[in-house]
Amino acid sequence: MENSDRFDAAQSSEGRYRLLVEAITDYAIYMLDRDGHVTSWNPGAKRFKGYEAEEIIGHHFSTFYTEAEREQKVPALALEEAERTGRFEREGWRVRKDGTQFWAHVIIDAIRSPKGELVGFAKITRDLTERRAAEAKLRESEQQFRLMVQSVTDYAIYMLDVEGNVASWNAGAQRIKGYGPEEIIGRHFSNFYTEEDRAAGIPRTGLQTATREGRWEHEGQRVRKDGTRFWAHVVIDAIRDDDGKLVGFAKVTRDITERREAKAALQAAQATLIRSQKLEAIGQLTGGVAHDFNNLLQVISGNLQLLSKDIAGNARAEMRVQSALAGVARGSKLATQLLAFARRQPLEPRVVNVGRLIKGMDELLRRAIGEEIEVETVVGGGLWNSLIDPDQLENAILNLAINARDAMNGEGRLTIEASNAFLDDEYVRHYDDLIAGQYVMIAVTDTGVGIPSDILERVYEPFFTTKAEGKGTGLGLAMVYGFLKQSGGHVKIYSEIGAGTTVKLYFPREMAIEDTLVSATSGDIK
Ligand SMILES: Nc1ncnc2c1ncn2[C@@H]1O[C@H](COP(=O)(O)OP(=O)(O)OP(=O)(O)O)[C@@H](O)[C@H]1O
Ligand SMILES: [Mg+2]
Incomplete structure (x- = not known):
């Protein structure tokens, strides 16, 4: 349309509509007469179906249908329904000029004169091929994801509904907790908690925290179907829909019993090592002191013995020397014990x-x-x-x-x-x-x-x-x-x-x- 024509058209409301329709390329918008012949054509229609206006105007719209549908009289039935109910709406395969097909969403509206007489149909078609492909891809990736989650065995991955009842169950959950899906789906997840944790309200706290903060992480003991316990690392994530409404929880649980045991064993080994190193250090110190101490006692003891000869006959003095010698003997026993601890006692193996x-x-x-x-x-x-x-x-x-x-x-x-x-x-x-x-x-x-x-x-x-x-x-x-x-x-x-x-x-x-x-x-x- 020339610019001047466009200006003229814009002066009337009917013209403005025409301008609008002719600017649209995402929708095929065109008219049919009462028998189904194309009477108008917009750029969108040209883009999807490949026909120029002059090639298609006057032709029957069943051209756009697949041969199979034409044989089943689908085009005629569509017009019939639109005439009867005012509107026909469907999704289906349509055929382009070059013979290729596309997935279309189609609306056919009946147009009547003020007197109610059918004058034709307005047709709006949208190309949904891409959306359909995207949906198929999404479905496929969701299915792959589901398969992946289901087959993971190292992690229990499952869903809870808003109340905390188990809504799905994977192989890992079955392996770690021992329940088959049919035994546990629908039951409350607090079944996995110990009596003490349930009494302390831990499962409730978990859901409340996840609801409030989006996520709850916890390490603790959990109970298997057979009643045995294991150490679990647990994450609960709240799941919300596009409007932010809570729809449930995703739960991932890992069995960390072995990891904890390995850690405890390592800590115990380190503690043992530290203790033996400490004893080693004390031993070195004690050994040195005890050795010198022992030498001093030898000197004292030797002199006391000489002294006892000098004071022979003095009963009081002899008694004093005797008790001094007894003290030396006690001291020397102590030194011997310390030397034994310090691994420095003379051994006769x-x-x-x-x-x-x-x-x-x-x-x-x-x-x-x-x-x-x-x-x-x-x-x-x-x-x-x-x-x-x-x-x-x-x-x-x-x-x-x-x-x-x-x-x-x-x-x-x-x-x-x-x-x-x-x-x-x-x-x-x-x-x-x-x-x-x-x-x-x-x-x-x-x-x-x-x-x-x-x-x-x-x-x-x-x-x-x-x-x-x-x-x-x-x-x-x-x-x-x-x-x-x-x-x-x-x-x-x-x-x-x-x-x-x-x-x-x-x-x-x-x-x-x-x-x-x-x-x-x-x-x-x-
Ligand atoms: N068989 C045991 N049962 C319970 N506790 C023990 C036993 N053997 C040792 N202990 C504890 O270890 C501590 C240290 O023992 P250790 O033999 O080294 O010293 P002691 O018996 O206290 O003194 P000492 O042996 O020098 O007379 C004891 O005081 C006691 O607390
Ligand atoms: Mg003892």
Whole structure:
């Protein structure tokens, strides 16, 4: 249309409509006469269908239909319906001039004269091919996504409705929680929580937080179908529609039991290492002090002995020198114990069979711990030999027995067991300078009060004691620890509050045959 024509057209309202229709390229807008012949054509129609106005005006609109539809008289039926009801609306395939097809949304309106007489039809067609393709793509990607979610097995991924009832269920959810979809869909998700968490309102808090803040993240224990528990990392996301209305929740749960256990094991290993390094440091310090202290005591003791000759006959002075010498003896015992802890005591190791040695201690033990406590010794057959200072071993066992006695308040059972043992790589990994291999194990078990875990961490420290002043110096286990380390062995304590304690001593196996028969000397009991 020329510019001047366009100006003229714009002067009347009818003309303005025509301008509008002729400017539209996204819709095919054209008219049919009462029989269905095309009587007008706009740029949109030309764009979709490919015909110029002069090529198509006067032709029947059924040209745009597929042959199959033409055979079924779909075009005629469409006009009939539009005539009868005023409007016909459908989606379907239409044919372009070049024979290609497109997916069209079609509206046919009947046009009547003021008297009500049918004069023709207005037709509006939209090309929905792209939208249809986009929808198909979306459907496909949604389906792929659904398949992906369903087949993920490492994560439980599922939906909750607004109330918190399970609305979908994937393979991971089934694997982790044990329910099949048919058992759980429709049930409330609080079923997965522990009794305590439900009582504390955790599931409700989760949904409320997700609703308020969009997301809730939590680590805690959850319950499987079979009642067993696992550690879960949980995220709940609120899902809202385009208007912002809450439609449900997406829930992703991961089983982190193994990860937590690995972390705990690592922490325990680190704690063990730190403790042994601490004991190492204390040992070095104590060893040095005890050594010098011992030398000083030697000097004092030597001079006191000389002095006692000088004052022979003076009873008062002799008594004073005697009590000074007793003090020196106590000091020297202390120094010896500290040197034992510091792994600096002179050892006289011999190849011994600890079974025989333990059996020989019966009498000594009975006297040490009293009549009320039952003593049982169990020695495994074919016990290996070991290279140990027998006196110090006896001393160590006596110390453990006295600790056991103190823990049992006068009644209970003391069991001393000797057997062959193997410390594997996994076990020795947690300890400095401990080698995997064959060991002779001596276990001293009591049925006493047990050791609380915070105390258990400190029992080897010199001077650590829970006993009353004068009852214990806190050097017993320190000595045992140093002795075992100095002997290339290992100590480990297992304890349960109220049930009792087992102290296990490990000495490396010695292949050589036993030296001479070693008999337990029934020494003094402290
Ligand atoms: N069998 C046991 N049962 C319960 N607690 C124990 C046992 N053995 C040791 N303990 C705890 O470990 C602490 C340290 O023990 P350790 O033998 O080193 O010192 P002690 O017995 O207190 O004093 P000492 O042995 O020098 O006379 C004890 O005070 C006690 O609290
Ligand atoms: Mg003790």
